[in-house]
Amino acid sequence: MKKTFKELRYFLILWLTQSFSALGSSMTNFALVLWLYGESGSALSTALLSVCSYAPYVLMSIFAGALSDKWDKRRTMLVCDSLAAVCTLIVIALMLSGRLEVWHLYILNAVNGLMNTVQQPASDVAITLLTPPEHFQKVSGMRSFSNSLVTILTPALATAVMSFFGIFAVFAVDMVTFLAAFLSLLLFIRIPDIAGGSEVKESMLSAAKSGLKYLKTNRGILWLILFLAAINLIASMYDAMLPALILPRENGGESALGWVNTFVGIATLAGSVIITIMPAPKSRVKMICNTLLFSMSTENFLLAFGRSPVIWCIGAVLGWITIPIMNGCMDVLFRTKIPAELQGRVYSARNTFQFFTIPIGFFLGGFLVDNVFEPFMSRLSADSLPVILFGSGKGSGAAALSFVLGIAGAAVCLIFRWNRHIRALDDNL
Numbered sequence: 001m002k003k004t005f006k007e008l009r010y011f012l013i014l015w016l017t018q019s020f021s022a023l024g025s026s027m028t029n030f031a032l033v034l035w036l037y038g039e040s041g042s043a044l045s046t047a048l049l050s051v052c053s054y055a056p057y058v059l060m061s062i063f064a065g066a067l068s069d070k071w072d073k074r075r076t077m078l079v080c081d082s083l084a085a086v087c088t089l090i091v092i093a094l095m096l097s098g099r100l101e102v103w104h105l106y107i108l109n110a111v112n113g114l115m116n117t118v119q120q121p122a123s124d125v126a127i128t129l130l131t132p133p134e135h136f137q138k139v140s141g142m143r144s145f146s147n148s149l150v151t152i153l154t155p156a157l158a159t160a161v162m163s164f165f166g167i168f169a170v171f172a173v174d175m176v177t178f179l180a181a182f183l184s185l186l187l188f189i190r191i192p193d194i195a196g197g198s199e200v201k202e203s204m205l206s207a208a209k210s211g212l213k214y215l216k217t218n219r220g221i222l223w224l225i226l227f228l229a230a231i232n233l234i235a236s237m238y239d240a241m242l243p244a245l246i247l248p249r250e251n252g253g254e255s256a257l258g259w260v261n262t263f264v265g266i267a268t269l270a271g272s273v274i275i276t277i278m279p280a281p282k283s284r285v286k287m288i289c290n291t292l293l294f295s296m297s298t299e300n301f302l303l304a305f306g307r308s309p310v311i312w313c314i315g316a317v318l319g320w321i322t323i324p325i326m327n328g329c330m331d332v333l334f335r336t337k338i339p340a341e342l343q344g345r346v347y348s349a350r351n352t353f354q355f356f357t358i359p360i361g362f363f364l365g366g367f368l369v370d371n372v373f374e375p376f377m378s379r380l381s382a383d384s385l386p387v388i389l390f391g392s393g394k395g396s397g398a399a400a401l402s403f404v405l406g407i408a409g410a411a412v413c414l415i416f417r418w419n420r421h422i423r424a425l426d427d428n429l
Contacts, residue, residue: 004135010189011130011139017181018123019146021081024177026150027158028088031170032105034162039102052106054359056113061121061351073126074191078182080119084112085178092171120351121344126191128335128343140331141276144324148272152265211345214338215353219421221337224288224330225350227416229357231292234409236361237368238300238402244369245303245398246312252395256309263316271324284329285426289417291322291329296409304390304403333425365401373397 005012033049087108094100131139161169215222246252246260281287299319306312338346374397380387390399416422 007132008130008135008139010191011127011135013184014126014130014189015139015142015146017184019150021177021181022146023150023153023157024174025084026154027161027170028091028174030154030158031162031167032091034158035167036102036105049105049109052109053113053116054355056110057117058352058356058359060114060117061348063348071122073122073129074185074189076122077119077126078185080115080122081178081182081185083115085175085182087112088171088174088178092168095167117348117351121347124347125340125343128340129192130189133336136332136335137278137280137328138276140328141272141274141324144327145269145272145276148265148268148324152262152269211342211349214342214346215349218337220425221334221346221350223416223419223421224333224425225354227412227419227422228330229354230412230416231296231409232355233357233361233364234296234405234412236358237365238405240362240365241369241398241401241405242303244366244374245395245402248394249307249391250393251308256312259309260312260316263313264320267317267320268324271321274321275325275328278325280332281329283426284333285423286417287329288326288333289413289422291326293410293413293417295319295322295326296413297406300402300406300409304399304406307391337425368401369398373401376400 029049036049090108091100091105094104127139127143158170161173215225242260243257246257249256295318299315302311302315302318306315334347334350335343374394377386377390377392377396377400380392382392386400387396390396390403
């Protein structure tokens with residue numbers, strides 16, 4: 001234990017302080033969503049906050065990775081974190097002066113999205129450089145654990161702070177957590193140089209192409225990314241469908257949806273602990289495919305056929321407890337297969353290909369519920385098989401879509417499980 005702590009001491013400092021800062025940032029984002037909804041009363045206007053953050057991330061990731069590979073990792077993280085803090089200070093100034101408008105938040109969220117586009121690949125590579133390879137799985141589990149904890153704590157903490165002290169207290173927490181992470185990274189952490197790193201000057205376009213070239217010549221990594229892109233398409237359709245399934249049902253409503261989301265957080269927290277302490281699996285590829293197959297073929301069907309919050313919460317636990325295990329195995333594959341000097345640009349290319357399906361899935365999920373499945377279910381008689389299986393009234397169409405997503409998710413897992421390029425990734429681990 002003492003040896004492990006010594007080997008991971010710099011990672012632990014970075015992980016703890018960055019997680020602390022992430023909690024503060026997440027609380028600010030949550031508070032701004034509440035403020036914006038209170039001002040506009042529009043769900044679309046609040047959803048656009050996420051769109052403005054996410055669009056730069058998807059569109060610019062390839063080039064951002066090239067920059068993160070060329071720049072010093074620690075300085076990149078310090079600059080990106082500082083600019084994100086400046087955005088928060090601008091929000092505070094505008095709110096104090098009574099001039100804060102919705103479009104201000106959209107612009108600032110887009111800037112934050114750009115900063116995250118550059119910061120994330122730099123942070124991913126920094127963790128590779130700070131972590132001995134034998135601890136990659138443990139480190140991935142710890143990161144999943146902190147992310148899950150942030151997800152669980154954010155709504156409760158942000159709401160409590162706002163209720164007792166107001167929204168500016170939330171901003172103050174954000175700035176305190178930022179300073180803690182900034183000073184720790186500046187004063188206590190030294191990220192080693194990449195062994196064998198090249199000093200050859202390279203244009204940003206050429207550097208971005210090198211990440212794409214790596215994926216073209218390493219088909220296993222490329223096919224794994226495409227597998228996860230297909231899963232993300234289905235998962236984002238699930239995210240769009242879930243409120244439409246639970247909120248209007250007889251035993252549903254806001255509290256039921258809140259319980260389901262809480263159990264999602266608890267399940268990912270438990271899964272993070274499991275991947276942190278479990279031994280390395282014999283086949284990481286099979287573990288990825290099997291955990292996703294288990295997730296896709298349990299939760300969606302329980303949501304489709306369930307009629308009570310208890311069943312929905314059980315589905316949430318079964319659907320999400322294996323996701324950190326999948327992420328941990330995938331993380332080890334990427335860190336061991338991709339050379340450290342290329343990881344920034346390859347990770348960024350991965351972000352573009354793996355996550356571009358998410359906004360598509362959100363649109364498709366909402367469109368299919370409103371314009372296909374709900375109208376279809378409303379036209380059926382009470383003794384028809386779909387009504388017997390999925391119920392009647394509003395929400396039954398979303399349940400039917402959940403059933404379709406379960407079949408689609410299981411099919412995707414089974415198809416990619418037998419891809420020879422993906423299966424070959426287990427070699428030489």
